[in-house]
Amino acid sequence: MTETIRPPSTSSNRYLRDNFAPVREELTATDLPVIGRLPDHLDGRYLRIGPNPLDDPGDQHHWFLGEGMVHGVRLRDGRAEWYRNRWVRSAAVADALGEPHRGTPGERDFAANTNVLEHHGRTLALIEAGSPPYELTHELDTVGPCDFDGTLPSSFGQPGYAAHPHRDPHTGELHALSYSWTRGNRVTYSVLGNDGRIRRSVDVEVHGSPMMHDFALTENHVVILDLPVTFDIATATADVPRVVRPAVRGVLNRVIGRNPLPEPVIARIARGGGAASLPYRWNPDYPARIGIMARDDDSASVRWFEIPPCYVFHTLNAYDDGDSVVVDVVRHSRMFATVLNGPDEGPAVLTRFTLDLRTGRAHETGIDQRSQEFPRHDERFTGQRHRYGWAIGFDDGVPGDTVLRHDLETGSTQSRRLGAGLEASEFCFVPNPDGTQEGDGVVMGYVHDRAEGRSQLRLLDAATLEDVAAVQLPGRVPAGFHGNWAPEGTDLADV
Template sequence: MSAPFPNHPQLQGNYAPLRMEADAPDLIVRGELPPELNGALYRIGPNPQYPPRDRNHHWFAGDGMVHGFLFREGRVDYLNRWVRTPKFETERAAGKAMFGTFGNPMTTDQSVVGQDSGLANTNIVFHAGRLMALEEAHPPFELETGTLASKGYWTFGDRMAGNRMTAHPKMDPETGEMLFFGYSTGGYFTDRMTFNVVGPDGAISRADEFKVPYSAMVHDFLVTRDHVVFPILPLTGSLERAMSGQPPFAWEPDQPGWLGVLRRDAPVDDIKWIEIPPCYVFHPMNAYDAGGKIVADVATYEAAPLFPLADGTPGDPEKATAHMARWEIDPAAGTVSETALDDRVAEFPRFDERRAGLDYRHGWFGGVERRNRGDRGNWTEIVHLDLETGRRAIWSDGEAHHVSEPVFVPRMEDAAEGDGWVLFTVFRAEENRSDLVVLDAMNVDQEPVAVCEVPHRIPHGFHGNWVAA
């Protein structure tokens, strides 16, 4: 018999796990789904199967659950499935949690210390015919499209450098390549990273390893037509801290940040490290080359949210809010300048990914007018930002309706940039259930094109992507 979940803020409300797998064919639709929406939206997030072993549970540490919306002929079916990682199967057999948070050996049951603790809970991408659930401490975990049945880890024919893949690979729309990195490779909290490139056929074409200034949580990176940029920012990792009961990852504002800039056609020995003031970026929007410089639009924090200081004390919440900013990186001069793009509190920035690594105009993100104590980090707005004119448009159903990351879907493959829809889920707190909302991407402040009613709530999650039929 499973024990009750503890009274923990990241296990309550819509952070609480959904304790069932379900199929809901032919969702009720208000409005009309565009017939061009033919494919699937997959979203993923943490969804603990059992109450955690650690008192200091972290939202990031839940088992992965995928939510699929399958579109065809103006109709949409829904299903959700846990990703059946080795950790999931071990705990299902035991009937309880066996692993500590992030696999912490100090809080893991001694019978499974050293076994695989992968979560596969952060992003879900499709490349070269494979649907892969990702998190940043393990290889990708493959699922069947449509059914979401688990297939197991995929390591590109055992040719990838290292045993970890970021949850945020980049797809090059011109070459068809997928580029990704791994951090802390070769063991807990090391100062080593890897850089891999996968061709459109799914085969590894580049696999390198290199040293970084210090061990850090590197959630995402920047890719342009000519460059990659690895951000090493002072959300540091420490095995010594973890073994002494202190936070494994902690914010250390006395450390500088570093951007490692590398031409895509150069060896990793040529990485140029540029020092920047301490800050944190979970998610960039896009980056591109411009006249010898690199332009990068990022959701940047003065201090990393959700993590304590190295001594375990909480950080300053006033600094742990992100806004959209533009970095101009000059590799020749070794400098980085920053300008504000928007004053809205922002996260989960997305764009028309047919322009990935290229100059672009339109972006969308989850927003909120201001952060208020006790709002638990919910996002209540979908914001469209026209980077050419500076015009901002906002959709919101009010403070009791919490949105997920917006995913852009083009009307057709050769449509103009931004011509299409943004798709996202909304948690209706007063009804304790969720909807999938479809907006006209260029007119997000108008009424939704369609609203698809899900008969239960979809817990707050991380990322998703569209896979065309």
């Protein structure tokens, strides 16, 4: 089946136009055309997710709030066996499509749209800020909400899970940092074991109620980003009736950044809202800092390091270096200060923070000043000293056609332009099965061809950024968020 190519949207919202515009068909295609040669050892699925509004959300729509749609390609024996795209069937999506609910949706129910990965034989669609993950079948149909065999509380007042877990390459366990405005000034560090159950959970007190999209992991520490994008009461209550709005805001002022209210009270407040915009804003009065907590200790071990105001969506990697912790991130100077429907507040650059555990001071070093996002590394080196990283170049706040390869040892960056009229998405690294050297493998991700109105799965040699293969897809994969390689017969696919 091939998607009907529709004319571009005329919405004034850039996140509803061009390749941000949602697709309306769910497709299944088999025996996909391939340009070049797919490596014979690739046996698995490339999965990626992103927002894809089911209905017209209006020009005030925030990009992060669209219902999630997963796009997947199955590779085996040098062939591209299938492509599928499917909405995540939350209760609201199932209702809109006239279908029965999948599983048992709870109070915090949303069609996860931020990350998709494989763990303990489960394909999981993830989102942050309190909503639970959704489990999918191998063919990307929705099974239902996942509570990790009853070990993940996901009602109001609970942390839910995270969009950005990181896998320990030695143990295979997933480490995560979860947040929700309903919990006041507490975030939760958790470890998801290889049995699919959360085996460790630690509450950490932060300064207020920040948005924490990502964190970092070293062999000995958890790296916590407490930065000045925080829950905004005025935005969250914009749709509350004017007559009760002062009372609701007064209640929220007593919970945000302090101790949480009782769960039933929070639930009533949250259900009475319904703001169309993301309720997080740049907060110039909020201190920017990075916390370091020993992985096997409690929250009393956290040490905080002040840094200049900035925001970080994504870390590249982190590692312990004697008496310091080194954290590489993509640094935004601010976020959601003037542009309120998506992340477009100027260039984001690759930056290193070195946190000196002896002096308690942080040192900031610029690595690459090109605007970029979606940094990835060789996940076999998560938490260890890394040499290489890959990212996507951005032009005027949107993904461009450039793939970047950073050599952090030499301080050099290689840039590959994919071609005029092409738009790249996040590329993830997939190692060669017999390779042991860092960066020995391919990077892969979806690339949109604006002229054709369709996309392809593009594979590049990770060392040279030269073409390896391209899988031609039957339709368009809109600009989205995170993708991962899910190999068959193993749980070693990382995030």
